[in-house]
Amino acid sequence: MFGAVLGAVLGALTMFINGFLSPWGVAGVVMPFQMAGMALIGFTGGVYRRVLGKNYVEVKDPPKILNIEVSFLAAFLTLFYDVTTNIGWALPYGVPIIVALVQGVWFTVVHVASNTVFFGSAFFILVRVISSLLGENQWRFQKEA
Amino acid sequence: MEISKRSLTIFGLGWLTSLILLGCIAGYYYMECQNLVAKLREYEGCVMRVNICLNYGNGTAKWHNNTVVLVGCDLLSATKRVATVNYTYWPSQKASFVDAINNVWNNGTYYWMWYRWTNDSWEYGHVGADTYILSPNETVMWRYEKHYP
Numbered sequence: 001m002f003g004a005v006l007g008a009v010l011g012a013l014t015m016f017i018n019g020f021l022s023p024w025g026v027a028g029v030v031m032p033f034q035m036a037g038m039a040l041i042g043f044t045g046g047v048y049r050r051v052l053g054k055n056y057v058e059v060k061d062p063p064k065i066l067n068i069e070v071s072f073l074a075a076f077l078t079l080f081y082d083v084t085t086n087i088g089w090a091l092p093y094g095v096p097i098i099v100a101l102v103q104g105v106w107f108t109v110v111h112v113a114s115n116t117v118f119f120g121s122a123f124f125i126l127v128r129v130i131s132s133l134l135g136e137n138q139w140r141f142q143k144e145a
Numbered sequence: 146m147e148i149s150k151r152s153l154t155i156f157g158l159g160w161l162t163s164l165i166l167l168g169c170i171a172g173y174y175y176m177e178c179q180n181l182v183a184k185l186r187e188y189e190g191c192v193m194r195v196n197i198c199l200n201y202g203n204g205t206a207k208w209h210n211n212t213v214v215l216v217g218c219d220l221l222s223a224t225k226r227v228a229t230v231n232y233t234y235w236p237s238q239k240a241s242f243v244d245a246i247n248n249v250w251n252n253g254t255y256y257w258m259w260y261r262w263t264n265d266s267w268e269y270g271h272v273g274a275d276t277y278i279l280s281p282n283e284t285v286m287w288r289y290e291k292h293y294p
Binding site: 079101106 | 148151152155156158159161162163165166169170172173176
């Protein structure tokens with residue numbers, strides 16, 4: 001909603017904070033990879049928003065294909081994020097990357113599946129909620145920018 | 146419904162994701178398999194396989210082929226791996242006597258007796274099951290049969 005650059009910064013900042021406050025403990029050396037992964041997700045969100053064009057009205061009643069698009073995009077980006085963080089874990093410990101990816105595959109499967117469902121069903125609802133909280137003008141302004 | 150180039154691209158990414166995940170899952174099970182094979186090789190000298198038959202004497206016989214036990218395992222321990230066994234240790238005999246297998250109890254007329262397969266016949270087991278040491282690939286049978294002690 002706020003553009004690709006702000007999306008990337010917000011993504012990176014989110015994982016930076018998460019790296020310290022996560023219930024799993026301090027992220028450590030994985031943190032830069034988490035930040036990079038989430039930054040790309042934020043960036044992609046901004047780009048996707050721009051690619052969608054000026055049909056902001058669609059957000060109120062999105063066609064099914066948009067829901068499917070968003071869920072597929074979420075699946076791909078989740079995979080990308082997990083691959084990035086797995087690499088971030090494997091490199092410092094000298095674990096072969098392919099082994100790290102394969103060993104973590106069931107976590108990735110659950111992660112991808114849950115995000116696919118969540119984004120496919122709730123993404124536009126969340127966008128509507130945030131739009132109404134921030135005001136529709138904000139959304140329209142960003143779209144036309 | 147017209148599908149735009151953007152949608153097709155994103156769907157392609159989705160399919161790519163599923164293919165990568167499937168590849169990783171296949172890799173996961175391949176690695177698990179390799180680990181198990183390596184473990185099996187590691188323990189090859191420490192384990193052996195035996196065939197155990199539980200013959201209930203009423204036409205029901207259940208085979209537990211290729212039961213993996215430790216080398217030097219006695220018959221009682223091997224049987225306990227495939228069935229619930231109740232037994233009593235008799236100090237005077239320095240051996241255990243099986244009272245029941247899978248809740249089928251000796252009753253004064255019928256008892257659990259064991260046999261080992263020799264070249265072409267079943268040979269009666271003369272010693273307590275816990276004193277008989279099994280050999281690799283040996284075939285043994287527990288039979289619930291009429292017996293007059």
